[in-house]
Amino acid sequence: MFIINxxxxxxREQSEFKAGGEAxxxxxxxxxxxxxxxxxxxxxxxxxxxxxxxxxxxxxxxxRKWFNVVRDTSNDDIKAIYKMGEKPPII
Amino acid sequence: MLNYTxxxxxxxxxxxxxxxxxxxxxxxxxxxxxxxxxxxxGKSLNLLLPNEANTxxxxxxxxxxxxxxxxxxxxxxxxxxxxxxxxxxENLLNxxxxxxxxxxxxxxxxxxxxxxxxxDKIFDLFETGSPxxxxxxxxxxxxxxxxxxxxxxxxIHNQNQNEVNLFVRRSFSQHLFSWMNDSASRL
Ligand SMILES: [Zn+2]
Numbered sequence: 001m002f003i004i005n006x007x008x009x010x011x012r013e014q015s016e017f018k019a020g021g022e023a024x025x026x027x028x029x030x031x032x033x034x035x036x037x038x039x040x041x042x043x044x045x046x047x048x049x050x051x052x053x054x055x056x057x058x059x060x061x062x063x064r065k066w067f068n069v070v071r072d073t074s075n076d077d078i079k080a081i082y083k084m085g086e087k088p089p090i091i
Numbered sequence: 092m093l094n095y096t097x098x099x100x101x102x103x104x105x106x107x108x109x110x111x112x113x114x115x116x117x118x119x120x121x122x123x124x125x126x127x128x129x130x131x132x133g134k135s136l137n138l139l140l141p142n143e144a145n146t147x148x149x150x151x152x153x154x155x156x157x158x159x160x161x162x163x164x165x166x167x168x169x170x171x172x173x174x175x176x177x178x179x180x181e182n183l184l185n186x187x188x189x190x191x192x193x194x195x196x197x198x199x200x201x202x203x204x205x206x207x208x209x210x211d212k213i214f215d216l217f218e219t220g221s222p223x224x225x226x227x228x229x230x231x232x233x234x235x236x237x238x239x240x241x242x243x244x245x246x247i248h249n250q251n252q253n254e255v256n257l258f259v260r261r262s263f264s265q266h267l268f269s270w271m272n273d274s275a276s277r278l
Contacts, residue, residue, distance in 0.1 A: 008160055009144055009237075013222030016239060061244055062237045063144075063159035 002076045007083050008063045020056035022046045023068045024088060050074050054088055093176070093201045098265035105275045107212035110268070116205045117167040117178050118258070123194020124161045135187040136165070136180065147233045147248060153180065156235045156248055164246065164258070166205070203246075204264040206257045206271075212278055213255055217247075219274050241270045 005011050028034055028042055047053065053073050058066045070080040070091055080089045102111035121132065133139050138150040140163050147156040149168070156164050165180065184196045208216075214225045223238040234249045243266070246258040259267050 011224070012238070015222050061239050063162075065159060 002078070004057065004069065004078065005081055006059045006062060006065070007067050007081055008065050009059060012059070012062060016059060016061040017057050018060045020058055020066065023054040023056045052079060052091060095201075098261075099204065099206070099268050103268075103272050103275070105210075105212070105278070108208065108210040108216060108275050108278070110206055110208050110271060110275070112264075112268075113170065113205050113207045113256075115171050115173050115200065117171050117180060118199045118203050118205070119165045119178075119181055119184065120158075120162065120197045120199050121165060121184060121188065121194060122162045122197075123188065125193055128188065128193040131187045131191070131193055132184065135183045138165075145228075145235050147235050149233070154248070154250075156246070158235075158237060158246070164199070166256075202261060203258045204261050206259065206264075206268065207254070208257060209254045211253050212275070213253065215278050216271060216275050219278075220270070241267060241274075243267050 002014050003011050004014055004017055006017075025042070028038070031039060034042070050073055053071055055069050055071055056066055057069045058064065066084050068082050068084065068086070068088065069078055070089065071078050079091050082089065097112070097114070099112040102109065123129070123132075129140055129142075136150065136153060138153050138155055139148055140155050141148045141157045144157060144160075147154055149155070152168055154166050154168055156166075158164055167180070171178065178198070178200070181196060181198055188194045189196050214229050217223070217225055217240060220241040221238055223236055228234045228236060228249060232249060232251060235247065237244070237246050239245070240257075243259060243263045245267070248256045248258075250256050
């Protein structure tokens with residue numbers, strides 16, 4: 001259990017949120033030109049780092065907005081939170 | 092208001108806590124981002140939408156509560172005619188918002204049940220089933236939150252000292268009300 005500071009509502013408990021997986025995965029511009037392996041790479045393969053990870057979260061039971069979280073997956077320490085479309089901080 | 096069987100049929104009273112459904116109360120969800128949207132709502136209802144998170148604003152007849160940066164709920168301060176499904180406020184907003192493509196207006200009168208709670212034990216009850224920190228909330232008149240109570244999504248509006256309005260989806264209302272009664276009896 002940990003607290004997440006929603007960029008819109010402020011500090012809320014984790015159970016109000018849902019994790020949406022790794023952030024900043026760019027959809028290929030021409031999917032038709034990709035091999036099956038490349039497409040699978042885009043679709044399924046995630047880093048799943050032990051340590052600092054850039055993730056998407058959504059405040060499901062609050063404002064229902066998506067945003068980005070930089071979290072240390074080994075101890076749930078949140079390093080940064082920023083809105084969708086904003087540049088990821090250098091950490 | 093539609094014609095249906097109400098699930099919350101009685102007022103419940105405990106020491107330091109009274110709870111009852113208030114109906115029918117008109118409720119609308121409005122969504123929009125543009126500045127023209129905000130000013131059009133303000134002009135047609137004579138009510139400024141709160142733009143600060145977790146707050147509300149109030150006119151003589153209506154209350155507007157902040158739900159998200161582009162979403163508000165507007166509800167009537169008094170009960171409305173139960174035989175009518177046509178709300179003047181909605182018509183005004185349809186004309187000034189929907190027809191001009193400035194945003195969206197949705198009637199949620201029948202979707203949400205409004206439970207009025209009074210007494211000094213309100214927040215003791217919430218603390219038994221919600222992850223939200225009510226410490227600042229309870230002392231700030233007009234504050235609003237969307238959170239979870241007994242695993243159910245709720246909207247809570249701190250209307251007055253020791254008085255809140257709680258909104259819950261109709262399909263969850265019976266379960267939530269019976270949970271609240273059970274929990275209140277153990278406070
Ligand atoms: Zn939020």
